[in-house]
Amino acid sequence: MTANRSGTPPxxxxxxxxxxxxxxxxxxxxxxxPLPARPxxxxxxxxxxxxxxxxxxxxxxxxxxxxxxxxxxxxxxGVGVVTLWLSVIVLLPLAALTVASFEEGLAGFWDAVTAPxxxxxxxxxxxxxxxxxxxxxxxxxxxAWVLVRDEFPGxxxxxxxxxxxxxxPTIVASIVLLSLYGPNSPxxxxxxxxRSGLVVALLFVTLPFxxxxxxxxxxxxxxxxxxxxxxxxxxxxxxxxRVVLPTLAPAILGGAGLAFxxxxxxxxxxxxxxxxxxxxxxxxSQYIQQQIEIDRPLNAAAVSVALLAIAFVTLLVLRVLxxxxxxxxxxxx
Amino acid sequence: xxxxxxxxxxxxxxxxxxxxxxxxxxxxxxVIPAFQKTPAGNGVQFQQSYGASGDQSRKVAAGxxxxxxxxxxxxxITRLVDAGLVxxxxxxxxxxxxxxxxxxxxxxxxGNPKGIKDWDDLLKPGVEVVTPNPFSSGSAKWNLLAPxxxxxxxxxxxxxxxxxxxxxxxxxxxxxxxxxxxxxEAFLQGSGDVLLSYExxxxxxxxxxxxxxxxxxxxTFKIENPAAVLKGSKNVAKATAFNEYLYTPEAQKLLAExxxxxxxETVAKEFAAKFPLPTKLWTIADxxxxxxxxxxxxxxxxxxxxKIYDLATQ
Numbered sequence: 126m127t128a129n130r131s132g133t134p135p136x137x138x139x140x141x142x143x144x145x146x147x148x149x150x151x152x153x154x155x156x157x158x159p160l161p162a163r164p165x166x167x168x169x170x171x172x173x174x175x176x177x178x179x180x181x182x183x184x185x186x187x188x189x190x191x192x193x194x195x196x197x198x199x200x201x202x203g204v205g206v207v208t209l210w211l212s213v214i215v216l217l218p219l220a221a222l223t224v225a226s227f228e229e230g231l232a233g234f235w236d237a238v239t240a241p242x243x244x245x246x247x248x249x250x251x252x253x254x255x256x257x258x259x260x261x262x263x264x265x266x267x268x269a270w271v272l273v274r275d276e277f278p279g280x281x282x283x284x285x286x287x288x289x290x291x292x293x294p295t296i297v298a299s300i301v302l303l304s305l306y307g308p309n310s311p312x313x314x315x316x317x318x319x320r321s322g323l324v325v326a327l328l329f330v331t332l333p334f335x336x337x338x339x340x341x342x343x344x345x346x347x348x349x350x351x352x353x354x355x356x357x358x359x360x361x362x363x364x365x366x367r368v369v370l371p372t373l374a375p376a377i378l379g380g381a382g383l384a385f386x387x388x389x390x391x392x393x394x395x396x397x398x399x400x401x402x403x404x405x406x407x408x409x410s411q412y413i414q415q416q417i418e419i420d421r422p423l424n425a426a427a428v429s430v431a432l433l434a435i436a437f438v439t440l441l442v443l444r445v446l447x448x449x450x451x452x453x454x455x456x457x458x
Numbered sequence: 459x460x461x462x463x464x465x466x467x468x469x470x471x472x473x474x475x476x477x478x479x480x481x482x483x484x485x486x487x488x489v490i491p492a493f494q495k496t497p498a499g500n501g502v503q504f505q506q507s508y509g510a511s512g513d514q515s516r517k518v519a520a521g522x523x524x525x526x527x528x529x530x531x532x533x534x535i536t537r538l539v540d541a542g543l544v545x546x547x548x549x550x551x552x553x554x555x556x557x558x559x560x561x562x563x564x565x566x567x568x569g570n571p572k573g574i575k576d577w578d579d580l581l582k583p584g585v586e587v588v589t590p591n592p593f594s595s596g597s598a599k600w601n602l603l604a605p606x607x608x609x610x611x612x613x614x615x616x617x618x619x620x621x622x623x624x625x626x627x628x629x630x631x632x633x634x635x636x637x638x639x640x641x642x643e644a645f646l647q648g649s650g651d652v653l654l655s656y657e658x659x660x661x662x663x664x665x666x667x668x669x670x671x672x673x674x675x676x677x678t679f680k681i682e683n684p685a686a687v688l689k690g691s692k693n694v695a696k697a698t699a700f701n702e703y704l705y706t707p708e709a710q711k712l713l714a715e716x717x718x719x720x721x722x723e724t725v726a727k728e729f730a731a732k733f734p735l736p737t738k739l740w741t742i743a744d745x746x747x748x749x750x751x752x753x754x755x756x757x758x759x760x761x762x763x764x765k766i767y768d769l770a771t772q
Contacts, residue, residue: 240772308648318649400649402633403771418513418636419593420758 219433226426237427245404246412247431253320253408254388257327262381265335266373272336273343290332295393298329303397318400323408326394331387335380342376375450382443386436473503474697477518478528479511479596480639481659482683485558485716486528489709498699510637511596518543518688525691526700528557528683530596530638532748533756535684548686557704558718560681561674561736562604565645565653565660568669572651576675577605580626580652587630588650590641592756592767596683597638599756601654602626602763604679606755607740620762627770634771646670656681657733661717676737683718 227234237243271277272284290298302325306316316322346369354364392410400406401415409432416425478486486506493499507514507522515534518524519541527544529535535555538544549555566574572585580587592598602623610619633649635641638659645653646668653670660672685704687697703709710720714729726733745751755763 242772308646315648317647400633400644401635402649405632415591415634415636418510419591420512420516421593 222426222433223430226423226430228423228426233423234427234430237424238431240424242403242407243412243424243428243431246407246409247428247435249320249323249405249407250389250409250432251435253323253327254385256324257331257388258381258385260324260328261331261335261384262377265332265380265384266339266377269336269339269343273340287333287336290330295330295391296396298394299326299397302326302329302394306398317398318402318406320406322398322400323395323406326398327388327391330391330394331384334384334387335377338376338380338383339373342373346372375447378446378450379443382439386439389432389435389439472501472693472696473505474525474693474700475523476504476506476526476528477514477522477524478506478508479514479530479534479683480508480637481597481642481656481662482528482558482718483508484662485658485713485718488712488716489704492709492712493700493703496703499696499703502693502696502700508639510590510594510640512594513636524688525693525697526685526687528685530681530683531599531752532682532684532742533752534596535686536748536752538686538688543688543690544686545689549684551705553705553721554682555684555686556682556721557685557701558710558713558721559683560656560658560717560719561733561739562600562679562681563655563657563660563672563674565642565655565663565670565672567651568671570671570673574652575673577608577622577677580605580630581622585630585652586632586650587626587652587654588633588635588641588645589631589654590637591634591771592763593758594636595638595641597641597654597656597659600656600679600681603742603745603751603755604654604675604740606763607679607745608675608677608738612740613745616762620766623763624766627766631770657719658717665717674734674736678736678739680739680741682742 226237238247268287272280272287302322303317305312306314306322306325308315308317310316316325351364351368354368355361359367390410391408392414395408396411399408399411401411403412407415409428413425413428413432416422416428476486483506486504490504490506494502507524509517511530511534515527515529515537518527519537527535527538532549535544535548539546539548564574564580566572572582573579574585579585589601590598592602605622605626606619607613609622610616613619633644635644638655641653642655642659642663644650646663655672657672657674660670663670664672685701687694687701691697704713705722707722707725710722710725711728714720714725714732719733720726720729742748742751753761755761758764759768
């Protein structure tokens with residue numbers, strides 16, 4: 126165990142860097158926030174160590190406050206720039222979209238969102254994404270576990286492979302999957318134009334989320350607690366359920382939530398394998414695209430707003446859950 | 459092969475921006491190189507864009523830089539005339555601005571397992587029909603006009619025509635590809651039992667060796683695909699030269715070889731064996747012309763077929 130521990134720090138740094146980098150690249154600033162806080166009550170209040178590298182000593186607690194205060198002007202300027210930047214990049218486009226979706230008033234918006242085909246596409250999207258999130262939560266944790274706790278030849282290669290779905294353009298993923306699961310499938314499994322096809326495509330693109338959020342937490346888990354549990358007579362399963370899982374839960378939840386949020390908006394990976402069959406495999410993003418093509422921008426904007434609302438609620442729930450978990454950790458500590 | 463069309467726009471001063479509907483790419487792929495060998499076409503580069511006819515037309519109307527357009531249906535050019543982008547006299551030549559055409563045909567799987575021969579066979583229980591969405595695709599409009607004209611006896615019994623279209627769209631059309639090309643792709647990937655399409659598209663996929671065959675029903679519809687030059691174009695001379703070249707016997711022959719029905723009579727005679735005449739071929743003129751057809755059948759929210767589609771797809 127000690128040998129393993131001393132071997133992990135480089136991997137830890139790497140995993141962290143990859144998680145943070147990939148997240149902020151993919152989902153923007155908003156996504157980085159709901160990443161579950163590490164079980165690290167001491168530095169959490171400062172908000173500094175959460176996504177960066179963890180400070181090692183206890184004396185860090187007050188360090189951020191001791192920093193020389195910035196002059197008032199610079200601070201005002203800083204806040205101003207941030208507000209302006211977020212407004213231009215995020216808030217304005219979203220506001221414009223919302224306004225467009227209400228062009229024919231509330232009734233028009235409601236009609237557009239509740240049109241059976243629109244509702245069906247939203248339902249398919251949420252259903253498939255939920256399945257993807259759950260599968261990811263289980264198998265992503267397993268993958269992370271194996272990568273952290275087990276030694277096997279080619280481990281580094283596997284570790285690197287996890288990020289491939291992030292790096293690969295999603296349309297390439299779609300072609301890859303189509304050639305494997307499409308008509309005349311070389312392995313005899315034809316999934317194109319089925320919901321299973323959608324699930325497989327989305328599992329492919331969202332693979333890294335849970336793995337990369339659980340991995341660093343698992344690396345830092347204090348294994349002496351597990352040994353203590355074992356020495357007190359707990360079975361492996363009890364130890365996992367009562368000791369390890371509670372620590373990992375925020376990370377699993379955060380990763381699964383991000384996977385869900387990513388899946389509801391996914392377009393490229395499902396466009397070829399999904400089949401785009403209304404009411405069966407047409408996801409919301411495809412419905413939006415179709416409405417634009419047939420010159421119904423209002424419908425497209427309205428469903429976009431609905432999708433936005435779902436994503437927002439997902440992130441909000443994650444945020445609440447992770448801060449609750451964090452408070453519990455603090456209390457337990 | 460040399461890719462004459464792929465040169466970046468603006469690199470040469472004589473780059474013609476071509477916006478066309480989804481399926482004539484195979485025709486332009488042979489006509490453009492031939493045009494570039496003529497004195498008028500020497501050094502002219504082409505920047506080509508293909509997509510759903512209605513979608514392409516809306517893009518050009520919204521400001522996409524185009525010099526030459528070729529759409530599936532006339533209303534998509536009329537939109538540009540109304541927007542002041544195409545001259546009112548665009549269809550003044552002897553072929554009314556239509557350089558080539560086709561007929562609506564029924565594409566089935568190899569061996570025709572469902573025994574599809576005529577329009578009525580499409581309404582048999584369990585037959586799934588692939589045809590694009592008429593709000594974006596020109597092909598879709600032709601595909602629906604063909605049985606409409608056949609069942610309504612050229613529009614005389616409109617109710618019978620619409621009843622057929624309703625039954626077809628409501629119970630047999632499941633997916634909504636945006637263009638004729640996309641519909642073909644979906645069909646080749648396994649969706650549906652029947653694909654409604656241009657004859658030229660059917661000939662093209664058969665030539666590619668895909669396991670399909672086509673059955674042209676005895677009564678079908680003449681497809682006329684218009685082309686026009688944009689009057690504000692920077693390359694008006696080159697684009698016009700290209701447009702005129704399309705009507706030359708040389709280009710007509712190349713188009714015919716690529717599966718499009720030529721409009722030049724001599725060339726048409728030469729290819730008569732390749733393009734058999736159906737028993738009855740309705741034309742858009744028989745139904746009263748695009749202007750009335752588009753507003754009574756396809757206009758968003760008010761056209762009869764538009765309403766059928768809205769009901770079926772909402």
